[in-house]
Amino acid sequence: MSFWADPYRFLLEWLRSLLMGLGLPADWAQVVLFIVGAFALGTSALLLVIFLIWLERKIVGRIQDRLGPNRVGPWGIFQTIADIGKIFTKEFITPNGVDWFLYNLAPVLSVGAVLMLWAVIPLTMTLYGVNLNVAVLYIIAVGELGEMAVILAGWGSNNKYAVLAAFRAVAQLISYEVPLIVTLLVPVMFAGSMGLNDVVQAQSIWFVFLMPVVALIFFIVSIAEIGRAPFDLVEAESELVSGFNIEYSGLKFGFFYVADFLHAFTIALLFATLFLGGWRGPGVVQYPLLGFLYLMVKTSIVYFVVILLRASLPRFRIDQMMNLNWKLLTPLAMIMLILTALLDKLLPASMPAIRVAGMLAMNFIVLLALNQILKLVESRNPRPVVASVVRPVARPPQIQSVQNETGTSS
């Protein structure tokens, strides 16, 4: 096996033989390899964040008609590294009255919960942390660890704004877990396995073409699950003075910040894996490393949409967010689960074209029906106008006269 065909396996075998040559028993060598692999995966994910933060600031800056970071390095690309240098030199401040252990555990847990997701995502056909056969359940379980981190941060800070934000966060995260689990069931049903590598291998037709509505629900719900705009009530800066992480500063705040950015990229990665065919693409069987490139391209597109949504949508109110979840997304996800399962049994699996056409038609009909129902509901309960009446604005007299003149002349 040459190096360039599959460098990961090559390095793995080389390291294993090196360790065995040092006189280590086989199972201890395996443990060392696991540890090295975990460090490598975690570190590269965290290094990726440096780039992601710069990218997001740059894109959001462009959307808001600003330049974004542009001082340090070409296109400001080293801005984040300068920020890291600054954050490392900051003082560790522990406010009075905090629960010391929980206060310090929460940031670590929040980054850890995101990094644990990377363990099961297949980056190429052969490169993955572990091919867990219950990876989908694992994803949900690890997500709950992230919720624990938010609770601990809120409660451990001994601050009532932080606790309020933590309550909100938990209400949001637990509620949105319901449609998340239901939508995750659909790809699992099609792949016949809960392992993510099997899900990717089953996508000879990308799942997004078989179940676009489910993919859309998953996309919305996963954005809500990571607490990003427009669902960022967890850290609603304007209302909760930055929310559950209000008492954190310096590196500890940096942990939450890193977790937030990495989480956004990770859900894009998950979406690409579950619905966009993961590492699949031409030529991956000969050169598995190409799969990594394909996966990153797909992930980047999804990630760009996530950033775009964040930059363009205003924040939901908490009741709107709960309504969206319980009255729209959860029932829709359940209906889609049942309909997809039924239709999949009816359509012949041997004819992929008919299968895709049938599934797309069903999804389209569901969307049309949903649109009609929403229109009906809206006409029954018209939305109350909350804005006040438009009042005349006081203007200096000379401007008013100029306006009158132009008004008459034109």
Next chain:
Amino acid sequence: MSTTQVIFLITAGVTLVAAVMTVSVRKMMHAALWLVLALMGVAVLFALLQTSFFAVVQVLVYIGAIAILIIFSVMLTRRIVQEQQRPMTRFWWLAALLALIVFVGLVVTLSGWQGFYPAQQAVNSHPEDIAALGLALVDPVGYVIPFEVASLLLMAALVGAVFIAIDRKGGRR
């Protein structure tokens, strides 16, 4: 000693310490978190047995759902959280003695039974056939009745929760 044994010993030790701390620390919140650690230790034990399904379900059900519930109840009952009394009564030694006597009695009684000395059994080569588990749950000769009864129970709990929470006066929430 193999790596599995080392990992098992560490995990077992952490689990036991966490379990003891759960019932002995003063702050309720800390007790809940020690409980989470103990349950996590059990999940690691499942993973060591190569039953990753049970490991993940352990994390999902106990650590995710129940731990969050416990933490909620602790946080919403503030007076209990701040209670700085001794968590033990004066007669803790009596309870410990009783527990010890019961434990010794059980061990002495059970030592007469041959199942007490487990022979090393061959582990099933496919220990986590999730499909078999799923089929057994909906199999008429399997566990379909307990499964349905459990779902009925959950449904009843759900309806009860809605009934308690609903505003019957017809006012705006």
